[in-house]
Amino acid sequence: MPDTPNMDGWQCPTPPAAPEQVLLGHGSGGRLSAALLRNLFIPAFRDLGLNAEEDQASLSLPCAEPNSLRLALTTDSYVVRPIFFPGGDIGRLAVNGTINDLAVGGARPIALAAAFILEEGLALSDLQRVVASMRDACKQAGINLVTGDTKVVDRGKGDQLYITTTGFGIAPPGVSLSVRNPRPGDRVLVSGTIGDHGIAIMSVREGIEFETVLESDTAPLYDLVVAMLEACPTLRWMRDPTRGGLSSALNELATTAHVGVQLTEAALPIRTEVQAACEMLGLDPLYVANEGKLVAVAPADDAGRLLAAMRGHPLGRKAALVGEVVADHAGVVTLRSLIGGERVVPMLAGEQLPRIC
Amino acid sequence: MKYLDEYRDPKAAETLRRAIRAATTRPWTLMEVCGGQTHTIVKYGIDGLLPPEIALVHGPGCPVCVTPLETIDQAIAIAARPDVIFCSFGDMLRVPGSERDLLTVKARGGDVRVVYSPLDCLKLAEQHPDRTVVFFAVGFETTAPANAMAVWHAQRRGVRNSAVLVSHVRVPPAMTAILSAPANRVQGFLAAGHVCTVMGYEEYEPLAARFHVPIVVTGFEPLDLLQGIYQGVRMLEEGRVGVENPYARAVTREGNPHARRLIDEVFEVTDRAWRGIGTIPASGYRLRARYQDFDAGRRFPVTARPVREATECIAGLILQGVKKPRECPAFGGRCTPERPLGATMVSSEGACAAYYHHGRLHTLGSRTNA
Amino acid sequence: MCLGIPGKVVEVYREHDLLMGKVDFGGVCKRVCLETVPEIAVGDYALIHVGFAISRIDEEEARRVFALLEEMGELDDLNR
Numbered sequence: 052m053p054d055t056p057n058m059d060g061w062q063c064p065t066p067p068a069a070p071e072q073v074l075l076g077h078g079s080g081g082r083l084s085a086a087l088l089r090n091l092f093i094p095a096f097r098d099l100g101l102n103a104e105e106d107q108a109s110l111s112l113p114c115a116e117p118n119s120l121r122l123a124l125t126t127d128s129y130v131v132r133p134i135f136f137p138g139g140d141i142g143r144l145a146v147n148g149t150i151n152d153l154a155v156g157g158a159r160p161i162a163l164a165a166a167f168i169l170e171e172g173l174a175l176s177d178l179q180r181v182v183a184s185m186r187d188a189c190k191q192a193g194i195n196l197v198t199g200d201t202k203v204v205d206r207g208k209g210d211q212l213y214i215t216t217t218g219f220g221i222a223p224p225g226v227s228l229s230v231r232n233p234r235p236g237d238r239v240l241v242s243g244t245i246g247d248h249g250i251a252i253m254s255v256r257e258g259i260e261f262e263t264v265l266e267s268d269t270a271p272l273y274d275l276v277v278a279m280l281e282a283c284p285t286l287r288w289m290r291d292p293t294r295g296g297l298s299s300a301l302n303e304l305a306t307t308a309h310v311g312v313q314l315t316e317a318a319l320p321i322r323t324e325v326q327a328a329c330e331m332l333g334l335d336p337l338y339v340a341n342e343g344k345l346v347a348v349a350p351a352d353d354a355g356r357l358l359a360a361m362r363g364h365p366l367g368r369k370a371a372l373v374g375e376v377v378a379d380h381a382g383v384v385t386l387r388s389l390i391g392g393e394r395v396v397p398m399l400a401g402e403q404l405p406r407i408c
Numbered sequence: 409m410k411y412l413d414e415y416r417d418p419k420a421a422e423t424l425r426r427a428i429r430a431a432t433t434r435p436w437t438l439m440e441v442c443g444g445q446t447h448t449i450v451k452y453g454i455d456g457l458l459p460p461e462i463a464l465v466h467g468p469g470c471p472v473c474v475t476p477l478e479t480i481d482q483a484i485a486i487a488a489r490p491d492v493i494f495c496s497f498g499d500m501l502r503v504p505g506s507e508r509d510l511l512t513v514k515a516r517g518g519d520v521r522v523v524y525s526p527l528d529c530l531k532l533a534e535q536h537p538d539r540t541v542v543f544f545a546v547g548f549e550t551t552a553p554a555n556a557m558a559v560w561h562a563q564r565r566g567v568r569n570s571a572v573l574v575s576h577v578r579v580p581p582a583m584t585a586i587l588s589a590p591a592n593r594v595q596g597f598l599a600a601g602h603v604c605t606v607m608g609y610e611e612y613e614p615l616a617a618r619f620h621v622p623i624v625v626t627g628f629e630p631l632d633l634l635q636g637i638y639q640g641v642r643m644l645e646e647g648r649v650g651v652e653n654p655y656a657r658a659v660t661r662e663g664n665p666h667a668r669r670l671i672d673e674v675f676e677v678t679d680r681a682w683r684g685i686g687t688i689p690a691s692g693y694r695l696r697a698r699y700q701d702f703d704a705g706r707r708f709p710v711t712a713r714p715v716r717e718a719t720e721c722i723a724g725l726i727l728q729g730v731k732k733p734r735e736c737p738a739f740g741g742r743c744t745p746e747r748p749l750g751a752t753m754v755s756s757e758g759a760c761a762a763y764y765h766h767g768r769l770h771t772l773g774s775r776t777n778a
Numbered sequence: 779m780c781l782g783i784p785g786k787v788v789e790v791y792r793e794h795d796l797l798m799g800k801v802d803f804g805g806v807c808k809r810v811c812l813e814t815v816p817e818i819a820v821g822d823y824a825l826i827h828v829g830f831a832i833s834r835i836d837e838e839e840a841r842r843v844f845a846l847l848e849e850m851g852e853l854d855d856l857n858r
Contacts, residue, residue, distance in 0.1 A: 074515060082746055254806075262800060262807035317418075327409055327804035331826075332524070333499075333781045390421035390630045392453020397764075404498030405522060406472075406781065409804035411784035411823060411835060414844070423851040444781060497828070525829025527811055547828075550782065553814055554830035557796075565794060602782045605825060605833040628782070635843070657840035658782075658825050658833050666814035667832060 078130075080295025080340075081399030085303075104230050104307055106152040106290065109222050119224055123158030125149060126217040134181065134211055137251050138266030141214055142181035144342060146188035146196075147271045148293065149218035154273040155289040155345055157228050157280060158220035160192065165216050166200040170209035181212065192271035194218075226280065230307045232287040235378035238354035239312060242275060242345045242361055243268070243369040245297050246325045249339035253405075254328060265324055270343030275366045279347065282360030287348045291341065295399050298337040300346050301374075301384045302398040314374035314386040314396065333406035337386075338399050348376060411657070415629030416452075424634035425457050431641050435461045437593050438640050439586070439729055441579060442548075442600035443470030444628050450762045452630040454637075462641065465593070465729035466759040468582055469600050471546045471575075472499050473723070473752050474682040479575045480505040483544050485710040486573065487513045487520050492708070493536060495529045496544040498522045504748055526558035526572075533562070533570035542704045545572040550602040552576055552693060553667035556674035559695065559702050571704035574695055577680055579603050580611045581691035587619040591730045596644050598626035598636040601655040606671075608663030612651045625653040674699055684724030684750065723750035726759050733763040740764060782827040784835055787812070787820055801826055 076083040088103050095101075102108045107125035129145040150160045165185070169178065189196050247268040254261045272291065280286060288308075292300035297319075301312045314337075321329075321336050329336050343366065349357045354372060361367035384396040414420075440446060446466045449455055455464055468474055484505045487494035494510070501510040501520065514520040519539075523529060526543050533541040545555040555572065562570045579600055586592060599612060604625045612623045622643035626636030635654045643652065653659055671693070680692025695703050720738040725731040733739050733752070743749040745761050753760040785801035790812065792798065799812045801824065808829070812818055815831045823835040 072512065072515060074511060262809065263805065324805040327806040330412065330783050331803055388452040389416045390418050390452050392456050394450060394453045404501055405524065406497065406499035411840065420847050420851065423847060423854050426854055427850055527829055550827055550832060553832065554828045557811060557813060557830065561796065602827060602832065654843060657836050664814055664833055666816060670814060
């Protein structure tokens with residue numbers, strides 16, 4: 052490498068000064084989000100059992116036999132503008148997203164709770180539409196919605212409508228999909244094209260809207276997970292790469308499991324339209340949100356079988372083997388570019404903003 | 409996508425890589441002028457494919473990086489006004505002013521919006537006749553025609569509630585400044601291809617002759633960069649000076665005469681301060697007197713306060729190619745992409761941000777190998 | 779600086795006395811200003827920067843560079 056950076060002083064950086072206010076970037080799923088968790092939430096709740104490594108927590112019933120079924124619990128808030136977008140709406144997103152957080156832990160989604168924060172002035176017809184859409188999404192995924200809550204805030208104090216869904220599921224005994232499982236040599240797979248949801252939202256956002264309508268990929272993934280676990284019981288880990296995109300999910304893996312991840316750019320499934328939109332806005336599809344995709348890690352020997360099973364499912368037709376878990380550069384995700392060069396795929400810093408440069 | 413995919417072809421890239429290796433017999437330092445080119449170099453790992461003799465220095469061609477602190481502060485003050493809708497390209501939002509950035513203004517209730525095109529601001533102004541829509545018109549010669557068009561069109565259509573805060577820079581004077589600096593080590597340039605689509609490359613010819621350097625008009629795809637490096641190295645090895653243009657699919661010697669006329673109608677050349685570098689004569693554009701009604705700086709005068717750059721930040725030396733990011737004491741510690749001290753750490757193609765991510769692998773890689 | 783993306787002009791029209799066009803970027807269409815490339819025709823490719831065409835792409839010139847590259851590649855293969 053020419054003029055090799057020698058970064059001896061870099062390895063133990065002084066922690067950056069904490070921002071005094073919450074910034075949008077704290078919600079982007081990138082490094083600021085991670086810092087918030089690490090510096091604020093985990094210290095507060097660690098001894099109360101907070102599990103921040105996975106998308107869901109798993110609990111055993113006090114009276115249950117050891118190694119029997121475990122309960123899985125997850126919760127997620129949904130804030131999206133616009134609340135109706137091509138391919139979905141905030142309600143469908145709130146149902147599918149929480150189902151997926153359970154599913155990637157191998158848990159069968161059983162029931163949902165939903166809390167609504169409504170802004171004064173929201174059209175009741177819009178709320179009606181969102182609720183009907185949630186009902187459809189629950190029916191489609193075969194999950195009940197059993198309890199909920201509604202609050203209203205002053206006009207201007209909320210953005211139309213926020214939804215928090217809490218999901219409750221049952222994890223079969225013996226399935227461990229911990230982020231600490233992956234080993235060097237394992238393969239990394241994604242279940243389909245990346246970046247579809249984030250670009251769909253952006254394509255209708257004021258100021259950068261396109262003439263072409265691109266649809267969000269929001270979908271419930273439990274069914275696909277069942278097919279995957281059946282074909283590949285040795286599956287090590289899964290995650291639905293929502294905000295922050297594939298890069299954030301894999302950086303979390305690399306950091307927590309102390310492994311390196313090496314991606315192959317040429318193998319990444321990306322829709323032509325999404326690629327084009329990213330080129331135009333100067334965005335990287337690796338950082339763009341997905342709502343109906345998952346990334347999985349499996350032992351090399353089983354990866355082919357797993358890939359076939361994924362491709363055999365309607366939600367995994369475009370599944371692809373995109374990379375490998377490596378022992379080198381632990382904690383870092385790299386990518387072999389189309390022309391053979393290598394680069395680091397860092398965690399997103401702040402929000403990804405369209406650029407001109 | 410046509411004209412993109414074929415320029416990312418691995419086989420052709422390999423051919424060029426070999427050709428570069430074969431052509432290189434001794435160390436050479438080339439500067440890619442434009443931040444977009446730095447971005448491609450980092451994104452595709454091009455620097456790692458080159459022979460060790462070739463050093464690439466990342467130039468000042470990032471409008472986000474070189475906009476002066478005073479102007480950022482001015483933008484922030486205007487954006488915080490309740491009677492203003494402040495529009496900007498996305499990447500300006502995170503650049504730190506002396507106290508905060510535009511994202512923070514937004515967090516505190518300012519109406520700050522990201523736009524894709526300056527023409528979108530006219531539409532916004534027509535939709536919000538009770539407020540002034542201010543566009544942060546930054547950029548190099550590439551962006552100048554679009555920004556000029558927005559002003560020209562606003563005047564023609566009488567959209568009185570639109571204004572621009574102009575912070576435009578020109579490339580050739582910056583290249584002159586770099587080459588004139590006593591510490592300069594740049595031996596050849598990859599000229600910014602998209603600046604040249606507008607301006608052509610006539611103005612580089614006297615520059616090449618005066619400073620005895622080769623200049624290669626270079627595009628933005630990986631093959632363009634490799635081709636530019638290849639031709640630059642060939643010229644250096646053969647002792648040739650002058651301008652070559654392998655980006656001829658988009659660039660002619662004269663540039664785009666219509667775009668140049670438009671720039672000339674709306675803007676005039678002026679001295680300009682570059683963040684971290686200082687004032688460079690004739691290196692900027694400002695609105696001509698007949699368009700002053702659209703000058704946001706005049707419409708919303710902000711009392712300029714003396715500003716102080718973070719004393720540790722050496723972005724100026726980095727933008728001139730004199731120092732490398734790792735030579736900065738704050739690099740990676742007190743200055744990171746989340747909490748940047750200087751603009752070169754902010755923009756995704758700022759040299760410091762590029763090194764921050766890139767170097768991480770190298771450090772860890774060498775540690776693993778050791 | 780200066781993100782510029784090539785797209786195919788699929789429609790040309792005038793709006794508020796400006797030459798505008800619809801440009802297709804690999805399946806995503808966007809309306810852009812064509813005022814500084816007045817010679818452009820439907821089917822041509824243009825380089826678009828911030829919603830503004832800055833130049834028409836010259837197909838001949840593009841081909842020329844690739845022909846040179848191919849030649850280099852063949853020579854390279856021979857020499858190996």
